[in-house]
Amino acid sequence: SPLANRYRPILHYSPATGFMNDPNGLIHVHGVYHLYYQHNPDAPVAGNVHWGHATSPDLIHWQEQPLALFPDARGQAFSGSMIWDGANRSGLFPPGRGGMAALFTRAGPARQAQDLAYAATGDAQALSLFSGNPVLDEASDSFRDPKVFWHAPTQRWIMVVAHARRHEIGFYRSTNLRDWQHSSSFGHAGVLGLDYECPDLVELPVEGGGSRWVLFISINPGAPTGGSAMQYFVGHFDGQTFTAQDQATRLLDAGQDFYAMQTFANTPGRVVCLAWMNNWLYCNATPAYPARGAMTLPRELSLRQHEDHWYVVQRLPDLGRWARDSGLQKRWHHAVNGLIATVPWSSRHALDITASGQLAPGSRLRLRLSNTYGECLEAGLDNGTYPGFYIDRSGVRGFDHPFWNHKAVLHALHGPLQHFDCRIVIDQCSIEMLGMQGESAGTMLHFFDQAPEQLEVWLENGHWQNGQLQIQHIS
Numbered sequence: 001s002p003l004a005n006r007y008r009p010i011l012h013y014s015p016a017t018g019f020m021n022d023p024n025g026l027i028h029v030h031g032v033y034h035l036y037y038q039h040n041p042d043a044p045v046a047g048n049v050h051w052g053h054a055t056s057p058d059l060i061h062w063q064e065q066p067l068a069l070f071p072d073a074r075g076q077a078f079s080g081s082m083i084w085d086g087a088n089r090s091g092l093f094p095p096g097r098g099g100m101a102a103l104f105t106r107a108g109p110a111r112q113a114q115d116l117a118y119a120a121t122g123d124a125q126a127l128s129l130f131s132g133n134p135v136l137d138e139a140s141d142s143f144r145d146p147k148v149f150w151h152a153p154t155q156r157w158i159m160v161v162a163h164a165r166r167h168e169i170g171f172y173r174s175t176n177l178r179d180w181q182h183s184s185s186f187g188h189a190g191v192l193g194l195d196y197e198c199p200d201l202v203e204l205p206v207e208g209g210g211s212r213w214v215l216f217i218s219i220n221p222g223a224p225t226g227g228s229a230m231q232y233f234v235g236h237f238d239g240q241t242f243t244a245q246d247q248a249t250r251l252l253d254a255g256q257d258f259y260a261m262q263t264f265a266n267t268p269g270r271v272v273c274l275a276w277m278n279n280w281l282y283c284n285a286t287p288a289y290p291a292r293g294a295m296t297l298p299r300e301l302s303l304r305q306h307e308d309h310w311y312v313v314q315r316l317p318d319l320g321r322w323a324r325d326s327g328l329q330k331r332w333h334h335a336v337n338g339l340i341a342t343v344p345w346s347s348r349h350a351l352d353i354t355a356s357g358q359l360a361p362g363s364r365l366r367l368r369l370s371n372t373y374g375e376c377l378e379a380g381l382d383n384g385t386y387p388g389f390y391i392d393r394s395g396v397r398g399f400d401h402p403f404w405n406h407k408a409v410l411h412a413l414h415g416p417l418q419h420f421d422c423r424i425v426i427d428q429c430s431i432e433m434l435g436m437q438g439e440s441a442g443t444m445l446h447f448f449d450q451a452p453e454q455l456e457v458w459l460e461n462g463h464w465q466n467g468q469l470q471i472q473h474i475s
């Protein structure tokens with residue numbers, strides 16, 4: 001129905017039909033970004049897992065491509081990753097030409113093992129299965145989601161892969177992508193959940209210099225935010241062993257709809273990721289448009305240090321070049337209680353909102369996307385005793401479920417805040433919020449029963465000084 005199609009995202013990738021979950025095989029080759037993904041092409045429910053494929057010049061506008069990997073007699077094509085082997089170290093490619101290769105999980109009812117596929121012609125559209133599959137099999141029924149990268153100091157390919165039910169991440173090494181040796185394991189750390197899934201290990205730049213390795217682990221179900229969520233550990237990696245530098249477990253996103261994040265291969269100098277914007281607890285029940293499942297916006301990752309604490313910082317891309325008009329721009333020295341701004345909602349654009357300034361202790365900034373039917377999606381900053389950004393979808397009535405949390409709180413690290421900043425992107429069925437220069441993140445889906453009509457920005461119970469507010473319609 002037209003009502004359901006209303007939920008189709010404008011700025012976020014979603015396939016035309018069927019179901020989508022994890023991003024897979026994220027890679028940048030010859031100026032093109034490739035997004036592969038867990039995909040049921042036949043119905044908008046999980047299962048029958050293929051690898052779908054889409055390409056983009058800019059990580060925002062995607063073109064759907066033919067299916068890339070298929071279920072076979074050994075099982076479905078579960079999650080995995082891609083590498084670019086430009087020097088043909090693997091020997092898989094025609095002499096003198098590099099190519100791309102995928103490591104992924106072949107998932108049968110009783111066996112999960114790692115398979116290899118590669119683009120024999122160097123052409124990303126045509127993946128061939130390696131004839132000697134599986135390349136890594138430990139006779140396990142919960143061994144999946146290989147993420148592979150080239151580790152220059154040891155001149156090896158490294159695979160991180162989840163022993164899901166054992167709550168262990170295995171580290172393996174290879175010189176040819178076919179023969180894999182176990183190096184070490186990291187596990188029983190942080191929040192265990194039922195399964196560890198979709199690990200990623202990446203060296204992130206630290207603001208102000210240096211770098212650290214960060215191990216990301218998806219957990220499902222059992223996350224503190226309800227169902228599926230992601231945690232990370234900051235530490236060191238020597239090519240064989242990951243050592244966490246402290247005992248802290250940190251969540252990457254405080255919302256309920258950010259899972260199975262993967263970083264792109266082959267983006268020198270930048271670490272960019274996508275995540276599946278949903279949650280296993282209710283992903284088969286959310287309204288279809290007619291597909292189910294979308295990716296988050298791309299986010300660039302780095303680390304920030306506060307004394308002995310290290311945090312992953314996320315940045316959303318600058319969307320200004322796709323703005324429909326100059327939008328609303330306001331600056332002021334001092335604002336007191338009341339309505340600060342109003343902009344209309346548009347079903348053909350996403351809203352990109354940036355706000356900053358000094359909010360007096362006790363003040364509350366409220367952004368309200370609403371309609372005359374009494375529905376309201378709210379996001380804001382409560383600068384009380386425990387300052388926190390928040391998202392509140394309790395006033396939105398198009399979808400409900402026993403496991404659908406109504407609120408997310410993104411606590412700021414120090415409070416009350418002297419200065420705050422936040423960036424919010426609201427698409428047709430999602431809201432992504434980053435606070436304090438990307439230190440706090442929250443991602444939530446929302447489904448209005450009737451179309452939203454306007455966004456209002458309110459200040460309550462205080463003062464907002466040196467304020468800046470920008471709101472743009474983007475498509």
Ligand code: FRU
Pocket residue numbers: 021022038049078079105144145197198260
């Ligand atoms: C994570 C996950 C992976 C698995 C895939 C199946 O969301 O459960 O562990 O490979 O989805 O689609």
